[in-house]
Amino acid sequence: xxxxxxxxxxxxxxxxxxxxxxxxxxxxxxxxxxxxxxxxxxxxxxxxxxxxxxxxxxxxxxxxxxxxxxxxxxxxxxxxxxxxxxxxxxxxxxxxxxxxxxxxxxxxxxxxxxxxxxxxxxxxxxxxxxxxxxxxxxxxxxxxxxxxxxxxxxxxxxxxxxxxxxxxxxxxxxxxxxxxxxxxxxxxxxxxxxxxxxxxxxxxxxxxxxxxxxxxxxxxxxxxxxxxxxxxxxxxxxxxxxxxxxxxxxxxxxxxxxxxxxxxxxxxxxxxxxxxxxxxxxxxxxxxxxxxxxxxxxxxxxxxxxxxxxxxxxxxxxxxxxxxxxxxxxxxxxxxxxxxxxxxxxxxxxxxxxxxxxxxxxxxxxxxxxxxxxxxxxxxxxxxx
Numbered sequence: 001x002x003x004x005x006x007x008x009x010x011x012x013x014x015x016x017x018x019x020x021x022x023x024x025x026x027x028x029x030x031x032x033x034x035x036x037x038x039x040x041x042x043x044x045x046x047x048x049x050x051x052x053x054x055x056x057x058x059x060x061x062x063x064x065x066x067x068x069x070x071x072x073x074x075x076x077x078x079x080x081x082x083x084x085x086x087x088x089x090x091x092x093x094x095x096x097x098x099x100x101x102x103x104x105x106x107x108x109x110x111x112x113x114x115x116x117x118x119x120x121x122x123x124x125x126x127x128x129x130x131x132x133x134x135x136x137x138x139x140x141x142x143x144x145x146x147x148x149x150x151x152x153x154x155x156x157x158x159x160x161x162x163x164x165x166x167x168x169x170x171x172x173x174x175x176x177x178x179x180x181x182x183x184x185x186x187x188x189x190x191x192x193x194x195x196x197x198x199x200x201x202x203x204x205x206x207x208x209x210x211x212x213x214x215x216x217x218x219x220x221x222x223x224x225x226x227x228x229x230x231x232x233x234x235x236x237x238x239x240x241x242x243x244x245x246x247x248x249x250x251x252x253x254x255x256x257x258x259x260x261x262x263x264x265x266x267x268x269x270x271x272x273x274x275x276x277x278x279x280x281x282x283x284x285x286x287x288x289x290x291x292x293x294x295x296x297x298x299x300x301x302x303x304x305x306x307x308x309x310x311x312x313x314x315x316x317x318x319x320x321x322x323x324x325x326x327x328x329x330x331x332x333x334x335x336x337x338x339x340x341x342x343x344x345x346x347x348x349x350x351x352x353x354x355x356x357x358x359x360x361x362x363x364x365x366x367x368x369x370x371x372x373x374x375x376x377x378x379x380x381x382x383x384x385x
Contacts, residue, residue: 004209007256010146011172014248016241018176019047019136022093023054025172029132030090031059036080036104037066042096042138047179051093051136063087065107068096071270071277072103074117074154080107091132094170097191098142098277101135102150105168108133118154118161123362126165135170138179140230140243141191141278143198143251145173151267159271159356177237177244185231189334190278192227192243196220196327197281198250200289201260203303204296205366208257213302215253221306222246224326228333258366261357262288265376268356275343282336283343286327287382293320295369300324339385350380 013021026033033055037043043066052062065080080103084092092111094104106117108130120126135145144150150163183191196219202208203216226242233239265288266280293300300320304311307326311319337343345353354376358364364371 005256006211007148007166008146008252009166009169012146012175012248013172014175014245016176016178016237018174019050019179020054022051022134022174023058026055026060026091026134027058029171032061032063032087032089033091033093034080034084034089034107035062035064035093035095036068036100036107037064038068038096038100039066042100045138045179045182048095051095063089068100068103070099071151071153071160071274072099074152077103077106077110077117077152081110084111089131091134094133094135095138097137097139098144098151101137101142101144102152104133104135105130105144105150105170106152106163109165109167117152120163120165121161123164126163126167128167130167133170134172134174136174136176136179137244137247139183139187139191140180140240140247141194143195143247143254145170145175146248146251147255149255153271160267162362164362173248175244175248177241180240180244181235183234185234185335188231188234189227189336190276190282191247192223192230192278193282193285193331193334193336194278195243195247195250196223196227197262197285198254198259199223199246200285200303201262202250202254202257204292204299204368205254205257205260206368207366208253208299212253212257215249216257217302217306219246219250219253220303221308222249224307224330227330231334259363260288260367261291261363261371261376261379264357264360264363265353265380267360268353269345271356272349272353273343273345275345279336279343282331282334283338283340284379284383286324286331287379289324289327291375291379292367292369293317293324299368340380340383341385345384347384350377350384354380
């Protein structure tokens with residue numbers, strides 16, 4: 001019998017106005033917080049000032065670090081560490097999408113650990129515990145608020161590197177769907193497809209098992225119920241709640257079961273061409289699914305049913321194909337590009353992108369189908385359109 005692992009040490013507060021709960025939890029973390037946000041509109045959201053005011057009522061000072069760009073790099077993280085040390089921060093709050101939360105994770109770890117951040121790339125290489133960390137998402141896609149992963153640019157190849165460690169888990173995740181109301185349709189669609197890719201890849205991953213598959217299936221179903229609605233109406237409370245739940249549950253699933261080829265390839269696209277992560281996943285997902293179908297037909301059949309497809313009377317391979325059709329149908333109604341060619345990716349880059357993704361052995365080993373380099377080249381050529 002196989003031995004399985006279920007990993008989830010994060011406290012979660014979920015629901016409308018959940019942000020108000022930060023007061024009672026933060027009291028035990030210290031007297032000074034570093035609030036890490038993106039360098040765009042996120043830092044100006046009313047919730048930032050609300051966090052300041054609520055923590056001030058508890059006698060907690062807040063220093064804002066709002067210099068995190070999309071795909072944060074090692075230099076930005078070190079700058080955040082210097083700011084936190086200069087003002088004497090006791091804990092860290094990551095507020096925003098995946099980039100600010102990932103930066104906050106590494107800042108929190110770096111405050112307690114010396115050494116080269118790039119040397120932490122991979123699994124289990126962070127030497128020690130982090131400062132207490134709270135993560136508060138304002139998008140519905142990455143699930144970073146509940147995972148043990150941070151993606152930072154830099155490292156040996158100057159590309160995206162995944163740092164994976166139980167020291168990166170936040171102590172607390174506050175998921176307030178109201179914080180996602182301001183997302184425009186394109187960002188809603190991209191982050192939602194990121195959540196769906198997490199759900200699909202974690203469900204078919206080699207380390208998936210009953211608890212993680214239950215989370216993955218529920219997350220996939222929520223995306224199909226609510227993503228189109230959320231894109232059409234940014235204040236649809238039911239849709240925003242459903243997408244926040246989908247993102248969180250998919251994050252809970254993949255932090256144990258792992259991901260696959262879509263993520264390995266999207267990391268390469270982001271590193272070389274600055275393609276937003278959710279957009280890259282959206283373009284790649286149906287092609288990776290079709291590549292994997294024969295290796296996990298039953299798992300894809302389950303996904304097809306969760307996505308609302310009628311699989312009655314179909315063989316497992318036929319039902320599995322319905323999952324791909326469902327994803328293609330969803331993409332057809334979302335404000336997203338459908339091919340790599342639409343993203344301006346030159347066909348001449350296919351081999352180099354595939355070679356970069358092939359180096360991601362952690363994600364390749366989680367994928368349900370064994371791969372060689374030519375397989376990744378084939379998937380990218382199909383995604384060219």
